[in-house]
Amino acid sequence: MHKQTIQTSTIQYDVVVGKGLLSNIDQYLPKKYNNILIVVDEVVKGIYGDTVIDTLKSAENVAVTSVPAGESSKSIEQYYRLLSEAIEHHLDRKSLIIAFGGGMVGDLAGFVASTYMRGIDFIQVPTTILAHDSSVGGKVAINHPKGKNLIGSFYPPVAVIYDVDTLQSLPAKEIRSGYAEVVKHGLISDQAFFEEVLNVDLTTPLDTEVTVDQLQKGIGVKAKIVEQDERESNIRKFLNFGHTLGHAIESELGYGKITHGEAVAIGMLFALKLSEEKFNTRMPYKALYDWLSKNQYPLSISWPGINQLIDKMKLDKKSENSIVQMVLLEEIGKPSVVNLSDHELRAHLEKFIRELD
């Protein structure tokens, strides 16, 4: 078991990563709670629900509610339903919400926790590779049809309990989605880490040791940034590498039509191309493209119109005065935030889409 403590200006919490944590989950709660609501992804509930529920029920007053798997559950309807569940189960300010599942559940349940009675404790219990990223750092949100994560807050969990045994049951699409965020952590931090990630073959069973090591490195990259800039006024923007276009694609195609990581993968390719042109430097575009293709990421998508994409990119939370900001790389491990005019963005996007197709 590996423990990493995140210390921001507002809170300190542990991220515990290890095997077999679910069946002892009660031991990792930072304190005793009078009432617990577990919000769980339907699929996760079917596989691991009993283990967690039984363990907690022996010690605590526990209610469970499941949400349909997939990004479309990050909706105002599910959010409202979960608030109603919290009321119905008499959660109060001494209660706890446990987000048990992937990034969707973490974002949704975390946002419920951040607003119910003006905020109650919540714990992230991630079950996907992607959630090594989303469970740390305290960004919680739901989507609006006009844009991804537009309704949300910064609300850190009181603990992250990451049982890596759960990764065994991930379908290929989820593995791909999560690994895009591992690639991102490599690109924004360190050439050696990036190269190590590109050595992973996602078409064969994962080597758990290698995966866990890379997830811990990714969490480390994220922790270092979040500790310095929890509310994204500066360097936290770097964690958004690949997301400006990625989020626009996700929201234009319809949430869930393409996974978050698959969309971010295309966004990272675009960001690498732009980085080459902006900084007149060589980027590992081809290496990443080849790795993504080999690992069956969908790179040939049914592209939304450029105007729609640009409108969505302007709604990105990094934008100021409707000017799109993108995270580019001066070199691997040296991210930089760059403003882009509509004209520039359009020209680069048109070229990128033409070349990718």
Ligand SMILES: O=C(O)C(=O)C[C@@H](O)[C@H](O)[C@H](O)COP(=O)(O)O
């Ligand atoms: O933690 C962050 O900061 C990130 O940007 C990490 C992203 O990988 C993550 O998908 C995040 O939820 C996106 O945030 P958003 O602010 O662009 O909605």
